[in-house]
Amino acid sequence: MLPKQINFELPEEFKAGTSGPKVGVRHLQAVLLFFGFCVSFMQRSNLSLAIVAMMDRNSTNPDFPEYAWSEQTKSLLLSSFFWGYLVMQIPSGMLAQRFGGKVVLLCGVAISGLLALLTPYSAQLGDWQLTCFLRVLQGFCQSVVYPTSHAILGQWAPPAERGILAALCYSGPQFGTIVTLGIGGKLATSQFGWPSIFYISGGCGIIWSFVWLLCGADSPRQSKLITPKEKNYIESALAEISESENNATTAKLTTPWLSIFKSVPFCTLIMCNMGFNWGFWTMLTQIPSYIKNVYNQDIQSNALLSALPYVANLVLGLCFCALAHKLLSAKVTSTIASRKIFNTIGMWIPMAASIALGSINADQPDLAVILLTVAVGANSGTNVGSMVNLIDLSPNFAGTLMSITNFAGSMMSIIAPLVVGVIVTDATNPNQWRYIFYIVALLYFIGNLPFLILGSSKLQPWNEPVQRNAKRVKQNAEMECNA
Template identity: 70%
Template structure:
C-alpha cells in the first residue's frame, strides 16, 4: 500500500518527467470530447424537437403533430433521467469491470440507435413509447461519466489531468450548442422534425465506429501510440500507483466502507452537488425569471439561448490554456490548482447569482450578462472537482464518479421542485431572490468544504490492503497461515 507521504512526493516528482507535447493521449481526449458532444445532442434533442412536434400551426403536413398535455410533456422531458438515475452506481461497477472503452461504446452507440427510432416510436405508441425509449437512453448513458473517468485515469499524466479532462467535458456544451443551432433548420426542412433525431442518432453511431477503431482503455492497448509516449504516461502513473494496469484494477474489490467514510471524498461529493444545484437552476429556471420579471424571452431567441453554453465552452478552453501555462511555468501545485479553479467555477457564479437578485427591472440585458458569466465560469470546475476523482483514486475513479453523479443528478431533479414551491408568482422578484440566496448558500458551503477538507492525495484505500491480499492468498492456497 502506498503511503500518503510517498504519494504526495511522487505526484510532484512526476511533473518533472517530460513526454511528447502532443500525442495520442490528446487524440483520446478529443474523441471523448466528440463522445460527450453526440451524447448531449441526444439528451437535448427532444427538448428542442418537442416544440415542432406540438406545433399546431405547422405548414408541413407530411409530419404528424401531437396534442400532448403539459403533464405528458413533463413526463417526456424527464423520462431520460429516470433510467439515468437508477443506473448510476451499477454503471460505475460495470465500467470498472469491463473497461471504459466497451461501456462508452455501448452507452453512446446503443443510445444513438434509440434516438433514430424515436420518430417511429411516436407513431407506434404516442408519448408512452417515447417515454420508454428515453428511459432506455438514460439507462445506457448512465455509464458515460464513470467510463470517461476510468479512461482518463489510464491516459492522463497527473500534471495534465485538468487540461485533458477539460477538453473531454467541454464536449457536453459543444453538443448542446450544435443541437440548439441546427434544430430549427432541421425542423423546417423537407425532412421535418424527425431529422433532429436522425442527425443526433446518426452522429452517435458514426462516433461509435470511430471510437471502436481508435479508442483504447489504456496506452498499452492502443495501436497508435509511440513507445516514447506510452513509457511517459505509464512511468508518471506508475510513480504513484502500483495498480495502474486496468486488468489488475478491474479485479480489485471496491472498498465501499473506506469510500463512504472518506472525508476528502465527501468534500468532493458536496462540491459536485452544489455545482449541479447551481448549474441546473441557472440553465432551467433563470430564463423563466428573465422572461417573467424583465419581459425578455431568451428561449425564443436562438442566439441568446445558446449564449450561456457558448460562454461555458469558450471559458472552459480559456481556463484550460491558463492551466497549461501555469503548469509549464510550475507556478502551482496540483492541490492549489484544483482548489483555485474550483473556487473560480463556483464562487464567481455565486457572486453573479446574488447580483441577479438586485438587478433593476429595466436592466434585462444586465441580467442576461450575469447569467452568461455565471454559467460560463462554471466551466472552471472541470479543472477542479471534476478531475479530483482521479486524484483520490486511480483504481476506482468510475465508482467515485458514479456516486457523485448520482448526487448531482438528484440535485437537478430536486431544484425545479424547490423553485415550484417557493416561486408561486413568477413575476415577483422577491420570491426569485430567495431562490438566488439558496443557490448562493449551496455554492458557498460546497466550495468551502472542498477547499478546506478536499485533497489531491491518492487515498490509502486506492490500493488493496496488504492483509486483504494475504487473506486471498491464504484462501486460495487452503492454508490458515501466511507462507505455509
C-alpha cells in the first residue's frame, strides 16, 4: 500500500500545458502578422495600379504629372522591387534567426513605409531611374517579411493550430492587395491623384510598426502580455518546456545547411515556391495593364476588376483554412494528405484557368474576369499547403527555410514581368497575352508535381541541434546505467 503523503497529482504548470485559451496572445500575434503582411503588400502592389495612371496618355487626372514610359520600362519598374528582395532573402532568414523576428520585421516594414512615402517625389526628381532605385530598396527591406513571420510562427503556433494560424497570417497579402487595388482607382481620380496611393500605403506601414513595437514578440517566453497557462500550453505543445537545454532560442542554433539542401521534402518546396511565384506575381503585376489595354477599362473600373480576384483569394483562403482544420481535427485526412490536397487546389486549378484565359477572345471581358478570379482565388490553397509545410519540417529553422524558398521564388518574380515585357510588345494584342498565360500554366504544373509525389510533413532530424541530441543520448545512457 502506498504511503498517503505521496501525491501523484501533476504540478499546476504541467496541467496548464495540456490546454490553452481558445483565444489568446498567439492569436494576437497572428493578427498583427496579418496586418504586417497587409501593409507590406499594399506597398508592393501600389505601383501596379498607380503606373496605369502615371502612364495614362488620356489624362486620368491632369493635375498630376504623367510619364511617357515604354512597355519595357514599365516591366522593368514592376520587376525592380524583386531585385533587392532577392539579394536579401538568405541573409534575412539568418538575421531573423540571430536577432529574433520582431526587431528585423519592425525595421523592414517601417523603412519600406518611409520609401513608399518618397516614391512620388522620386518619379518627379529622377524619372523612372530614381523610382526604380527606390523600388529596389523597398524590396531589400521587405525581404525580411516572410522569413521573420515564419520564424515567429514557428515559436508561437502549436502543431494542432499551425494551419489555422498560418492561414490567418498569409491572408494578409490578399487583404492588402484588395485595399490597394480597391481604393486605388478612386484615389487616382481624386483631388489627391495617383501620389496618394503611395502615401496611404506608406502611412499604414508606419502606423503598423508602432503597434508591432508595443505588442509583438519573438516567442511566448519573451511576451509581456501572455498568461502562464497559455505560455505553458504552447511550449509543451512544441516540446520545449522547463529543461535548461530546451530554453535555448534558435538564435543559438547552428544552421544545418548541408542537411537542409539534402532534404528531398524541402527541395520539393523550393520547386513549388518557384512555380507559385511565377504565376502569382505575373497576375499581380499585370492584371491592371491587361484589363486596361485588352478590354479598354477606365482606371476606376480597372481597379475594382483587378481587386476582385484578390477578394476571392481572401475569402477562399479562410474557407480552405477552416476546411483543412476541420478535416485534420476529425482525422479525415493526415497532415501530409491535407497539405498536398490544398496545394494542388492552389496550383492546378489556377493552371486550368490560365489555359482557359489564353484561349478566349478580346470580346469576352466578363469571362476573362471570371477566369482571373478563379486563378488568383484558388491560389490561396497554398497557404495551408506548401506554405505551412515549411514549419512542419522544422519549426526551429522555419525562418531560414522560408528565406531559401523565397530566394528561389523571388528569381521567378523578377523574371516573370521581364518576360511579359519581351513577349507583350503591343499591350492591346490578346494573342501576345495568350503566351503569357500558357507559360503561367506550365510553371504551375511543374511546380506542384514534385511536392505531390515526394512531399512530407514529418519533422526533419536536423530540426534539433546536434549538441541537444547528444546530451539527450548521454542522459538516456546514464538513466539506463542507474536502472
